[in-house]
Amino acid sequence: MDKLQEMVAHKRREVEENKALYPVKLLERSLFFEARPVSLKKYILREDLSGVIAEFKRRSPSRGVINEFADPGKTCLGYMQAGASALSVLTDQRYFGGGAADLEKVRELNYCPVLRKDFIIDAYQVIESRSMGADAILLIAGLLDERQLRELSERAFSLGMEVLFEIHKREEIGLLPAGAELVGVNNRNLKDLSVDGGSALALAGSLPAGIVPVAESGIESPEMLLELRRAGYRGFLIGERFMREADPAAACRAFIKKTKRLSRCS
Numbered sequence: 300m301d302k303l304q305e306m307v308a309h310k311r312r313e314v315e316e317n318k319a320l321y322p323v324k325l326l327e328r329s330l331f332f333e334a335r336p337v338s339l340k341k342y343i344l345r346e347d348l349s350g351v352i353a354e355f356k357r358r359s360p361s362r363g364v365i366n367e368f369a370d371p372g373k374t375c376l377g378y379m380q381a382g383a384s385a386l387s388v389l390t391d392q393r394y395f396g397g398g399a400a401d402l403e404k405v406r407e408l409n410y411c412p413v414l415r416k417d418f419i420i421d422a423y424q425v426i427e428s429r430s431m432g433a434d435a436i437l438l439i440a441g442l443l444d445e446r447q448l449r450e451l452s453e454r455a456f457s458l459g460m461e462v463l464f465e466i467h468k469r470e471e472i473g474l475l476p477a478g479a480e481l482v483g484v485n486n487r488n489l490k491d492l493s494v495d496g497g498s499a500l501a502l503a504g505s506l507p508a509g510i511v512p513v514a515e516s517g518i519e520s521p522e523m524l525l526e527l528r529r530a531g532y533r534g535f536l537i538g539e540r541f542m543r544e545a546d547p548a549a550a551c552r553a554f555i556k557k558t559k560r561l562s563r564c565s
Contacts, residue, residue, distance in 0.1 A: 331406060332429055343481075350534050351382070351385075352534055353538070354538025354542070355369070355389065356396070381552035389401075390417045391417050422454050440465060475507065479510060500527065
């Protein structure tokens with residue numbers, strides 16, 4: 300069993316446990332459930348913002364502990380104030396050290412869109428995401444077949460949420476449902492967790508027309524972000540680059556400030 304299979308197998312067990320502990324009827328009573336979601340797509344396309352989706356995560360399977368004691372509310376409020384277009388929060392506990400409480404805290408303190416990042420494999424998790432206050436969810440084509448991608452995304456759309464469909468290779472483009480509007484290309488290989496910064500660039504010309512493309516992982520510098528922007532990307536999901544610093548929000552602010560300066564000079 301490779302690392303990805305191990306993580307998904309654990310997630311399946313976790314989802315079944317959560318269904319028993321927190322029934323759907325209970326999730327639907329959340330204060331966030333009836334609130335109107337904020338559009339991730341619109342915020343990514345806003346000309347006055349950076350396109351950066353700044354991510355909060357304490358650790359990862361590939362790097363171990365990144366920033367164990369960072370506060371999700373303070374960090375993500377700082378991200379938003381730095382000019383991030385949106386926020387991404389890891390809610391997987393076992394492999395990323397996150398949880399529902401992280402996303403709920405971020406939602407309480409921010410008005411920009413919040414993306415829930417997790418291994419979403421069951422319709423229950425879509426409802427769970429809305430109960431946490433998520434405006435959008437991530438669906439990974441490497442974990443789901445064409446039918447699952449369609450059904451889970453339709454469930455999200457019915458709750459007013461948006462979906463960031465994540466692909467890792469050219470063959471997965473054909474799995475995207477007709478309603479896909481946000482498509483992320485992850486530079487990280489799901490099998491061995493290595494990062495190839497050229498993956499998003501290599502796939503840029505193959506993405507469907509009319510979608511909003513998002514580059515994910517391995518974006519280490521403003522120069523790289525601008526190269527991806529020239530290739531057509533509008534969103535840039537960045538987490539580790541900020542989270543490994545003592546003050547992730549300050550790192551985000553400096554990154555966005557330099558990106559804007561370089562953009563004006565180019």
